[in-house]
Amino acid sequence: MIINKVTLYSHVLDEMRSFYVDVLGFEFLSQTDDGFVIKAGESVLEIKKYHHKGKPFYHFAMNIPTNLFTSAKAWAKSKVKLTREDDDDEVYFSFSDAHSFYFLDPSGNIVEFISRYSVSPESEAESFSAQNVLCISEINITTDEVRALGNQLISNGVPVRKGEAISEDGLNFMGEHEAGSFLLLGPRKRRWIFSDKESKIFPLSLVINQQLDISLDGKGFMKLKPVKYNQPNS
Template sequence: MELNKEGSDDEVYFKFLDAHSFYFHDPAGNVVEIIARNAYSTENESFTIDDLITISEMNLTVDDVFSEGEKLLSHGFDFLGEGPLDADTLNFIGEQEAYFLLGPQGRTWFFSHHVSDIFPVKVELSGGKTVRVDEEGVLYVSENPQT
């Protein structure tokens, strides 16, 4: 496995997360990101599988970032960025430890030539909500009655 690069860089620092990320392609060609958050640093000298704690973000590519973002916000999710939702880039919505990346079709992924596209996805959250995006890029939020 090779790390994805932009020029000579193979990692990026996100100031608002206080975290470094690196990227690679999985065997199916998907872009995978590993985030090292400084708040969760260990005393290990090298990175191992034991350092993976959780899934901290999930991308949701949608047709209309504004309307679909408002759905998430109206269901109690927090906007983690500065200013309003941005239709041209990624919007971080959720909690600092776990959030959705909400963005438009056609955006090029960091450290890749892959362009975002809409794919159906369903995420069941431990707090009792389900977030789903259909094949048209429409987002749905529902409460799970059994939780």
């Protein structure tokens, strides 16, 4: 599975644009009165203004080259404060053979940069910048209907990682392990690691494999529809 586009919502749109474009240096693609779009490797990230009460936040991850993890962590620490878990500011996931670090953006999103050693490539770059991000590789889908939405995704060609059974209480990695990109399907009130935040339901939308549009409303109900997606030009 490839995540082509993710659309999230924010109550601090101007701060988010400044953070991702001016501070982190992601390539700016377009802007409207209602939002903006940046390039994240082979994916694009759209941030739109939230017009309701509340402060939406999400967890998403970006894959980075396997040989630039140390450089990426140093780059991030020069720009943001990394969050910690058990007094560590990075983690190795043995099951996935991957290293990650985390930080919060102005909207309170839990942002993860991850090197997946068994699936992600190396880079010829000597040091890391935002242009070395490979893709958006994770985005949460939080709902009260975990099993029903999981079965919907499976029927549309998005399996549970390594054929695992759907867990209604846990976090389900929806996608092929070999592709290194996943939809994180889970219930409310799960604590996101490297944060003190618990998962909540907020609207979002995404396009996968250039052919399937997935949208989640503010109540956690999901719609899927076929699309023909063309990646925006730089």
